[in-house]
Amino acid sequence: MAAETGTPTTLTLKSNDDELFSVAESAAILSVTIRNMVEDGCAGGVIPLDNVDGKTLASVITYMNGISAIPADEEKKKSYRDKFLSDKDFETLADMVLAANYLNMSCLMDAVSAKIAQVMEKKSVGWVRRKFGIENDYTPEEEAAVKEEHKWTFEGVETDDDN
């Protein structure tokens, strides 16, 4: 690592659709997957990230740069994460959580999971199905049986949507 020379080391990441990205090593090693490659000396050339597309990787790198620019202040980091995720639709969030999982970035993974969970909070089954396009493949009998088995999950619960 070339921290002593004053010029920060830059890594080149390659998405699965062959886009190349330059990113400061200090930001990229937020990903444990990338950090391990750097530590094993496999980061000399281009680092291929086979499970992440260019659009998602660009977004993840924006996050890496943003969060690593914030000094050790958990509150500021949290508010950056909230802001970063605030305008993302579910498609993007799903791509992001998969990428975070693959790159082993627990802080991003936590934030995206929490954000998706937040959408489901206090909502009825019908609302969640519609919101996420979940196709109900239960037969009426099956659904009744699952509902019966999980009767306790409907007790004392108020949802804040119409259905």
Added chain:
Amino acid sequence: CCKRRFVGGVDDRISQLPDDILVDILSRLSLKEAGRTSVLSSRWTNLWKHTPSLNFDVGQTVLDKLYGQRELFKREKRKYVKWVNSVTRSHKSLTLKEFKIRFALDKSARKAITRWLEFAFSRQVESLELDIKSDRHTSTDYRFPNELLIASKLQPPSDSVCIDHPRMLVDFKSLKELSFRSVQVGDAAIEFFLHNCPLLEKLIVHHSEKISKLEVCGSSLKLKHLEIVYCFGLKSLKVSAPSLTSLKVTSLDGLLLENVPMLVDASVSCKDDSISIEHLFSVLSCCVSQLQTLCLDLTRRNFRQEVNELCELPKMPKLKKLVIVYLARGYENLIRLASFIRASPYLVEFVLKFQWYKLPRKDREVKDVVKILHHHLKVFKFCGYYGGTNDFEFLSYILGNCVVLEKMIIDPYFILSREKLQVEETARKSAEQKLAPEVPQHIELVIL
């Protein structure tokens, strides 16, 4: 964990996420909400059963509603036991981060509770909380089954567990946090946990009559947080724990602190008139100079006999936050508490929780306050303010001496619910009319 996968439409992105990510998402929902996702589609039937956290806390409002309602309570209790039973029976995660029971239960639910404990320990639980305070006498409290501990010692190695012998293998090695409230658990069991759970960091025991002579001692203890609260049978408590940072006790009887070099946060109460402030500080003598937070519950103190004593408090050079809970009997003089401020030159936040039932305080003259400047106190919170002479005198002391004060919070909280609103409104008015003009512009005055 399900038979059919990816059955959803192409747009059903969420159902296409891998199991571990979906379980991670579900683990951020409440247990009921996570369980409810089972109805979404077959992809979701069993996902929630893999979440690592089982929190059966019904919340204080539900418990309050049941208080005193015998029939309703009986019904709800049966339902609660059934709920926990059904979830623990179907849950599939092999390890548990959290297992929490909170409901009013007594020994009539003995078998079920013991089964839940076995379940939690067999899943290598990290944080276990059993909070089952019922409004009945302690003699009906659930007793912690010591057999559980003996059984764990006699268990054969895990690979030789017979299938026809379904008793679960109990494991305490993962335990980091253990909390028993209104569980009759004794010294031996607690000491067993201390010495058999190498990762244990937090130990909380409230309302156990069976705690009598407890030793929380060991050079290898990882314990950071210890609470032994309202254990009225306690005769002696010896604490020697090199990593301990926070301690909460309600009895100073027989408390012996040794080797607590990391202790910075102490909460103590003198539940006994025979224990003086002087004695309290002698018990804390080995750590008083390192404390950063101190909470003193003096509600049972009788200050009449201690007029001079408060002047001789030991110096607390590291203290940043002080909380004093104080009960008025009518004759006391709050200004005496100012000696705590003088003893803590670096104090930043002071909270005074002043409790009183009636107003016997005669409106005497406000005496001129002594001038001993304090250069660090920034926040002062006064709970139980009414606007009497006593209150005023103390606030004058603060305003006159604490030269960097930034914020003063007045909470007219009144302890009795009967006249609560009326008294609090009077206090609020008094604060706005009498106190507000006295507070300089640069100090933020908050009246709750």
